[in-house]
Amino acid sequence: MGTSVTLATVYNMPAALHGGDTLLNDTTAESRTQALNQFLASVELKAYRIAHAGLRHEDDALDAVQDAMLQLARSYADRPAGEWKPLFYRILENRIRDMQRRRTVRGRVMSWLPLGRDDEEDEADDPIAQAPSTDPAPTMRLEMDEAMKALEGALQTLPPRQRQAFLLRSLEGMDVAETASAMGCSQGSVKTHYFRAVQALRARLGDFHI
Amino acid sequence: MNLNGEQTSEFERRTRVVLDESVAHTDARIRSRLNRARQAALVAAAPPSATYPRKIVWKIHGLMPVTGALAAALVLAVVLGGRYIHHALPVDTGQGNAFEDIDLIADDEALNLMEEGDRSFYEWAVAQDDGTEGTST
Numbered sequence: 001m002g003t004s005v006t007l008a009t010v011y012n013m014p015a016a017l018h019g020g021d022t023l024l025n026d027t028t029a030e031s032r033t034q035a036l037n038q039f040l041a042s043v044e045l046k047a048y049r050i051a052h053a054g055l056r057h058e059d060d061a062l063d064a065v066q067d068a069m070l071q072l073a074r075s076y077a078d079r080p081a082g083e084w085k086p087l088f089y090r091i092l093e094n095r096i097r098d099m100q101r102r103r104t105v106r107g108r109v110m111s112w113l114p115l116g117r118d119d120e121e122d123e124a125d126d127p128i129a130q131a132p133s134t135d136p137a138p139t140m141r142l143e144m145d146e147a148m149k150a151l152e153g154a155l156q157t158l159p160p161r162q163r164q165a166f167l168l169r170s171l172e173g174m175d176v177a178e179t180a181s182a183m184g185c186s187q188g189s190v191k192t193h194y195f196r197a198v199q200a201l202r203a204r205l206g207d208f209h210i
Numbered sequence: 211m212n213l214n215g216e217q218t219s220e221f222e223r224r225t226r227v228v229l230d231e232s233v234a235h236t237d238a239r240i241r242s243r244l245n246r247a248r249q250a251a252l253v254a255a256a257p258p259s260a261t262y263p264r265k266i267v268w269k270i271h272g273l274m275p276v277t278g279a280l281a282a283a284l285v286l287a288v289v290l291g292g293r294y295i296h297h298a299l300p301v302d303t304g305q306g307n308a309f310e311d312i313d314l315i316a317d318d319e320a321l322n323l324m325e326e327g328d329r330s331f332y333e334w335a336v337a338q339d340d341g342t343e344g345t346s347t
Binding site: 029032033036037040041044045046048049058062065066069070072073074077141144147148151167170171198201202205 | 251
Protein backbone atom coordinates (compact mmCIF):
# COMPACT_ATOMS: atom_id res chain seq x y z
CA MET A 1 0.00 0.00 0.00
CA GLY A 2 2.72 2.42 1.02
CA THR A 3 4.74 1.63 -2.05
CA SER A 4 1.88 2.31 -4.44
CA VAL A 5 1.21 5.68 -2.79
CA THR A 6 4.88 6.63 -3.14
CA LEU A 7 4.97 5.59 -6.78
CA ALA A 8 1.73 7.43 -7.58
CA THR A 9 3.08 10.58 -5.96
CA VAL A 10 6.28 10.39 -7.96
CA TYR A 11 4.40 9.77 -11.22
CA ASN A 12 2.28 12.89 -10.65
CA MET A 13 5.28 15.17 -10.04
CA PRO A 14 6.90 17.19 -12.87
CA ALA A 15 10.18 15.75 -14.11
CA ALA A 16 12.11 18.79 -12.88
CA LEU A 17 10.95 18.14 -9.32
CA HIS A 18 11.49 14.44 -9.06
CA GLY A 19 14.82 14.52 -10.87
CA GLY A 20 13.70 12.72 -14.02
CA ASP A 21 13.71 8.98 -14.61
CA THR A 22 16.67 8.35 -12.33
CA LEU A 23 14.77 8.95 -9.11
CA LEU A 24 11.76 7.05 -10.44
CA ASN A 25 13.96 4.10 -11.29
CA ASP A 26 15.59 4.26 -7.87
CA THR A 27 12.18 4.27 -6.18
CA THR A 28 11.02 1.34 -8.28
CA ALA A 29 14.21 -0.57 -7.55
CA GLU A 30 13.86 0.13 -3.85
CA SER A 31 10.27 -1.08 -3.72
CA ARG A 32 11.27 -4.17 -5.71
CA THR A 33 14.07 -4.89 -3.23
CA GLN A 34 11.61 -4.55 -0.36
CA ALA A 35 9.19 -6.92 -2.05
CA LEU A 36 11.98 -9.41 -2.69
CA ASN A 37 13.07 -9.15 0.94
CA GLN A 38 9.54 -9.88 2.15
CA PHE A 39 9.19 -12.81 -0.23
CA LEU A 40 12.50 -14.40 0.78
CA ALA A 41 11.73 -13.88 4.46
CA SER A 42 8.39 -15.63 4.00
CA VAL A 43 9.87 -18.74 2.36
CA GLU A 44 13.33 -19.13 3.90
CA LEU A 45 12.38 -21.33 6.89
CA LYS A 46 10.21 -23.66 4.84
CA ALA A 47 12.83 -23.75 2.12
CA TYR A 48 15.42 -24.75 4.71
CA ARG A 49 13.16 -27.58 5.95
CA ILE A 50 12.62 -28.82 2.39
CA ALA A 51 16.36 -28.69 1.69
CA HIS A 52 17.10 -30.45 4.97
CA ALA A 53 14.58 -33.19 4.17
CA GLY A 54 16.40 -33.81 0.90
CA LEU A 55 19.98 -33.48 2.10
CA ARG A 56 19.83 -34.43 5.82
CA HIS A 57 22.71 -32.07 6.53
CA GLU A 58 22.43 -28.62 8.09
CA ASP A 59 25.23 -26.83 6.26
CA ASP A 60 24.35 -28.35 2.91
CA ALA A 61 20.72 -27.35 3.38
CA LEU A 62 21.73 -23.78 4.25
CA ASP A 63 24.04 -23.64 1.23
CA ALA A 64 21.26 -24.86 -1.05
CA VAL A 65 18.83 -22.22 0.24
CA GLN A 66 21.44 -19.48 -0.05
CA ASP A 67 22.29 -20.47 -3.63
CA ALA A 68 18.61 -20.49 -4.56
CA MET A 69 18.14 -17.03 -3.02
CA LEU A 70 21.13 -15.64 -4.89
CA GLN A 71 20.10 -17.10 -8.21
CA LEU A 72 16.55 -15.82 -7.85
CA ALA A 73 17.80 -12.35 -6.93
CA ARG A 74 20.36 -12.19 -9.73
CA SER A 75 18.35 -13.70 -12.55
CA TYR A 76 14.66 -13.28 -11.80
CA ALA A 77 14.26 -10.25 -9.51
CA ASP A 78 12.76 -8.26 -12.38
CA ARG A 79 10.07 -10.88 -13.01
CA PRO A 80 6.56 -10.31 -11.60
CA ALA A 81 6.45 -11.11 -7.89
CA GLY A 82 3.78 -13.74 -8.46
CA GLU A 83 6.30 -15.86 -10.38
CA TRP A 84 8.92 -15.83 -7.65
CA LYS A 85 7.61 -18.69 -5.54
CA PRO A 86 7.49 -21.42 -8.24
CA LEU A 87 10.79 -20.15 -9.68
CA PHE A 88 12.45 -20.18 -6.28
CA TYR A 89 11.36 -23.72 -5.46
CA ARG A 90 12.37 -24.98 -8.88
CA ILE A 91 15.84 -23.48 -8.40
CA LEU A 92 16.03 -24.94 -4.90
CA GLU A 93 15.09 -28.43 -6.07
CA ASN A 94 17.70 -28.30 -8.84
CA ARG A 95 20.28 -27.23 -6.29
CA ILE A 96 19.31 -30.06 -3.93
CA ARG A 97 19.68 -32.60 -6.72
CA ASP A 98 23.06 -31.19 -7.73
CA MET A 99 24.27 -31.50 -4.15
CA GLN A 100 22.91 -35.04 -3.84
CA ARG A 101 24.75 -36.06 -7.02
CA ARG A 102 27.94 -34.39 -5.83
CA ARG A 103 27.63 -36.09 -2.48
CA THR A 104 27.22 -39.47 -4.16
CA VAL A 105 30.38 -38.95 -6.21
CA ARG A 106 32.26 -37.62 -3.18
CA GLY A 107 31.11 -40.61 -1.13
CA ARG A 108 32.50 -43.00 -3.70
CA VAL A 109 35.85 -41.21 -3.72
CA MET A 110 36.03 -40.85 0.06
CA SER A 111 35.27 -44.52 0.60
CA TRP A 112 38.72 -45.23 -0.84
CA LEU A 113 40.50 -42.79 1.45
CA PRO A 114 41.31 -43.37 5.15
CA LEU A 115 39.73 -40.44 6.99
CA GLY A 116 39.18 -39.45 10.59
CA ARG A 117 36.04 -38.03 12.13
CA ASP A 118 33.26 -36.53 10.09
CA ASP A 119 31.26 -33.38 10.70
CA GLU A 120 28.60 -35.05 12.78
CA GLU A 121 31.20 -36.19 15.25
CA ASP A 122 32.53 -32.63 15.43
CA GLU A 123 29.07 -31.38 16.27
CA ALA A 124 28.80 -33.94 19.04
CA ASP A 125 31.76 -32.24 20.76
CA ASP A 126 30.27 -28.77 20.42
CA PRO A 127 29.47 -27.48 23.97
CA ILE A 128 26.67 -25.25 22.65
CA ALA A 129 25.00 -28.20 20.98
CA GLN A 130 25.40 -30.16 24.21
CA ALA A 131 23.85 -27.44 26.40
CA PRO A 132 20.47 -28.27 28.00
CA SER A 133 17.40 -26.93 26.24
CA THR A 134 15.51 -23.94 27.67
CA ASP A 135 12.28 -24.97 26.00
CA PRO A 136 9.33 -24.79 28.47
CA ALA A 137 7.87 -28.08 27.24
CA PRO A 138 10.87 -30.30 26.60
CA THR A 139 8.90 -33.55 26.53
CA MET A 140 6.51 -32.37 23.87
CA ARG A 141 9.38 -30.78 21.99
CA LEU A 142 11.27 -34.07 22.12
CA GLU A 143 8.25 -35.93 20.74
CA MET A 144 7.95 -33.45 17.90
CA ASP A 145 11.66 -33.75 17.15
CA GLU A 146 11.38 -37.52 17.09
CA ALA A 147 8.34 -37.32 14.81
CA MET A 148 10.17 -34.94 12.50
CA LYS A 149 13.20 -37.24 12.39
CA ALA A 150 10.96 -40.17 11.52
CA LEU A 151 9.20 -38.14 8.86
CA GLU A 152 12.49 -36.94 7.37
CA GLY A 153 13.79 -40.49 7.34
CA ALA A 154 10.67 -41.65 5.50
CA LEU A 155 10.87 -38.72 3.09
CA GLN A 156 14.44 -39.71 2.32
CA THR A 157 13.23 -43.03 0.94
CA LEU A 158 10.82 -41.39 -1.52
CA PRO A 159 11.72 -40.73 -5.15
CA PRO A 160 12.71 -37.06 -5.56
CA ARG A 161 9.59 -36.05 -7.49
CA GLN A 162 7.27 -37.59 -4.88
CA ARG A 163 9.18 -35.93 -2.05
CA GLN A 164 9.08 -32.59 -3.84
CA ALA A 165 5.35 -32.81 -4.53
CA PHE A 166 4.60 -33.82 -0.95
CA LEU A 167 6.70 -31.06 0.65
CA LEU A 168 5.53 -28.28 -1.65
CA ARG A 169 1.92 -29.17 -0.97
CA SER A 170 2.14 -30.10 2.73
CA LEU A 171 4.85 -27.75 3.98
CA GLU A 172 4.68 -24.79 1.62
CA GLY A 173 0.92 -25.07 1.23
CA MET A 174 0.96 -24.71 -2.55
CA ASP A 175 -2.10 -25.78 -4.51
CA VAL A 176 -1.87 -28.24 -7.39
CA ALA A 177 -1.41 -25.54 -10.04
CA GLU A 178 1.40 -23.78 -8.14
CA THR A 179 3.10 -27.09 -7.43
CA ALA A 180 2.90 -28.04 -11.10
CA SER A 181 4.50 -24.72 -12.03
CA ALA A 182 7.28 -25.20 -9.47
CA MET A 183 7.96 -28.77 -10.55
CA GLY A 184 7.67 -28.04 -14.27
CA CYS A 185 5.09 -30.75 -14.91
CA SER A 186 1.36 -31.17 -15.41
CA GLN A 187 -1.20 -30.95 -12.64
CA GLY A 188 -2.08 -34.59 -13.22
CA SER A 189 1.53 -35.56 -12.55
CA VAL A 190 1.50 -33.55 -9.33
CA LYS A 191 -1.61 -35.35 -8.13
CA THR A 192 -0.07 -38.72 -8.95
CA HIS A 193 3.25 -37.93 -7.25
CA TYR A 194 1.51 -36.55 -4.19
CA PHE A 195 -0.86 -39.49 -3.85
CA ARG A 196 1.96 -42.00 -4.16
CA ALA A 197 4.06 -40.06 -1.66
CA VAL A 198 1.27 -40.09 0.92
CA GLN A 199 0.68 -43.80 0.40
CA ALA A 200 4.38 -44.61 0.76
CA LEU A 201 4.74 -42.46 3.88
CA ARG A 202 1.69 -44.03 5.49
CA ALA A 203 3.01 -47.49 4.76
CA ARG A 204 6.33 -46.57 6.38
CA LEU A 205 5.16 -44.49 9.34
CA GLY A 206 1.89 -46.23 10.18
CA ASP A 207 -0.68 -44.10 11.98
CA PHE A 208 2.05 -41.66 13.01
CA HIS A 209 0.47 -40.59 16.30
CA ILE A 210 1.76 -37.36 17.78
CA MET B 211 -15.29 -39.67 1.32
CA ASN B 212 -14.52 -43.30 2.03
CA LEU B 213 -12.64 -44.73 4.98
CA ASN B 214 -9.37 -44.81 3.13
CA GLY B 215 -9.77 -41.15 2.18
CA GLU B 216 -10.47 -40.13 5.78
CA GLN B 217 -7.40 -41.96 7.03
CA THR B 218 -5.29 -40.26 4.40
CA SER B 219 -6.63 -36.85 5.37
CA GLU B 220 -5.87 -37.47 9.03
CA PHE B 221 -2.40 -38.63 8.15
CA GLU B 222 -1.84 -35.52 6.05
CA ARG B 223 -3.05 -33.33 8.90
CA ARG B 224 -0.60 -34.94 11.31
CA THR B 225 2.32 -34.60 8.96
CA ARG B 226 1.47 -30.95 8.39
CA VAL B 227 1.43 -30.35 12.14
CA VAL B 228 4.88 -31.90 12.45
CA LEU B 229 6.25 -29.92 9.52
CA ASP B 230 4.78 -26.64 10.79
CA GLU B 231 6.17 -27.28 14.26
CA SER B 232 9.61 -27.98 12.87
CA VAL B 233 9.51 -24.69 10.96
CA ALA B 234 8.26 -22.75 13.98
CA HIS B 235 10.96 -24.16 16.24
CA THR B 236 13.89 -23.61 13.91
CA ASP B 237 16.70 -22.51 16.17
CA ALA B 238 18.11 -19.00 16.26
CA ARG B 239 21.46 -19.94 14.75
CA ILE B 240 19.85 -21.20 11.56
CA ARG B 241 17.48 -18.23 11.43
CA SER B 242 20.48 -15.94 11.70
CA ARG B 243 22.31 -17.68 8.86
CA LEU B 244 19.22 -17.58 6.67
CA ASN B 245 18.87 -13.88 7.39
CA ARG B 246 22.46 -13.28 6.32
CA ALA B 247 21.91 -15.30 3.16
CA ARG B 248 18.84 -13.20 2.37
CA GLN B 249 20.75 -9.95 2.86
CA ALA B 250 23.50 -11.20 0.53
CA ALA B 251 20.88 -12.06 -2.08
CA LEU B 252 19.34 -8.59 -1.81
CA VAL B 253 22.75 -6.99 -2.34
CA ALA B 254 23.20 -9.15 -5.43
CA ALA B 255 19.81 -8.03 -6.73
CA ALA B 256 20.49 -4.31 -6.25
CA PRO B 257 21.24 -2.42 -9.50
CA PRO B 258 24.69 -0.76 -9.77
CA SER B 259 23.20 2.76 -9.66
CA ALA B 260 21.81 2.05 -6.21
CA THR B 261 25.21 0.89 -5.00
CA TYR B 262 27.16 4.03 -6.03
CA PRO B 263 26.32 7.68 -5.32
CA ARG B 264 24.55 9.30 -8.26
CA LYS B 265 27.15 12.08 -8.68
CA ILE B 266 29.95 9.58 -9.12
CA VAL B 267 27.94 7.65 -11.70
CA TRP B 268 27.21 10.90 -13.56
CA LYS B 269 30.90 11.81 -13.57
CA ILE B 270 31.87 8.38 -14.81
CA HIS B 271 29.33 8.63 -17.64
CA GLY B 272 30.61 12.14 -18.49
CA LEU B 273 34.19 10.91 -18.77
CA MET B 274 33.35 8.02 -21.06
CA PRO B 275 33.75 9.92 -24.43
CA VAL B 276 37.11 11.37 -23.35
CA THR B 277 38.33 7.99 -22.15
CA GLY B 278 37.23 6.40 -25.41
CA ALA B 279 39.06 9.00 -27.51
CA LEU B 280 42.23 8.52 -25.46
CA ALA B 281 42.03 4.77 -25.83
CA ALA B 282 41.56 5.08 -29.62
CA ALA B 283 44.57 7.42 -29.86
CA LEU B 284 46.65 5.00 -27.82
CA VAL B 285 45.73 2.07 -30.08
CA LEU B 286 46.57 4.13 -33.18
CA ALA B 287 49.93 5.13 -31.71
CA VAL B 288 50.80 1.54 -30.90
CA VAL B 289 49.87 0.36 -34.42
CA LEU B 290 51.81 3.09 -36.22
CA GLY B 291 54.75 2.99 -33.83
CA GLY B 292 54.96 -0.77 -34.18
CA ARG B 293 55.08 -0.46 -37.96
CA TYR B 294 57.87 2.18 -37.75
CA ILE B 295 59.92 0.11 -35.35
CA HIS B 296 59.40 -2.91 -37.54
CA HIS B 297 60.98 -1.07 -40.48
CA ALA B 298 63.73 0.65 -38.48
CA LEU B 299 65.22 -2.38 -36.77
CA PRO B 300 67.88 -4.33 -38.75
CA VAL B 301 66.76 -7.82 -39.60
CA ASP B 302 69.34 -10.59 -39.74
CA THR B 303 68.33 -12.77 -42.65
CA GLY B 304 71.69 -14.44 -43.23
CA GLN B 305 72.26 -17.85 -41.74
CA GLY B 306 76.05 -17.45 -41.65
CA ASN B 307 76.03 -15.04 -38.71
CA ALA B 308 74.18 -17.51 -36.59
CA PHE B 309 76.77 -20.21 -37.32
CA GLU B 310 79.59 -17.76 -36.47
CA ASP B 311 78.02 -17.08 -33.11
CA ILE B 312 77.83 -20.80 -32.43
CA ASP B 313 81.50 -21.12 -33.34
CA LEU B 314 82.46 -18.38 -30.93
CA ILE B 315 80.50 -19.89 -28.10
CA ALA B 316 81.83 -23.38 -28.75
CA ASP B 317 85.43 -22.23 -29.10
CA ASP B 318 87.37 -23.74 -26.19
CA GLU B 319 90.43 -21.62 -26.83
CA ALA B 320 88.59 -18.35 -26.36
CA LEU B 321 87.16 -19.59 -23.10
CA ASN B 322 90.59 -20.60 -21.88
CA LEU B 323 91.91 -17.14 -22.60
CA MET B 324 89.16 -15.59 -20.51
CA GLU B 325 89.62 -17.99 -17.64
CA GLU B 326 93.42 -17.82 -17.43
CA GLY B 327 93.49 -14.02 -17.62
CA ASP B 328 96.42 -14.02 -20.07
CA ARG B 329 97.33 -10.35 -19.99
CA SER B 330 100.10 -10.67 -22.55
CA PHE B 331 97.60 -11.44 -25.27
CA TYR B 332 95.56 -8.31 -24.49
CA GLU B 333 98.72 -6.17 -24.33
CA TRP B 334 99.76 -7.51 -27.72
CA ALA B 335 96.33 -6.79 -29.13
CA VAL B 336 96.39 -3.18 -27.87
CA ALA B 337 99.85 -2.72 -29.35
CA GLN B 338 98.56 -4.00 -32.69
CA ASP B 339 95.91 -1.31 -32.65
CA ASP B 340 98.50 1.39 -31.81
CA GLY B 341 100.87 0.13 -34.55
CA THR B 342 103.90 -0.16 -32.19
CA GLU B 343 104.12 -3.94 -32.10
CA GLY B 344 104.17 -4.27 -35.87
CA THR B 345 107.20 -1.91 -36.27
CA SER B 346 109.39 -3.53 -33.56
CA THR B 347 109.09 -7.07 -34.92
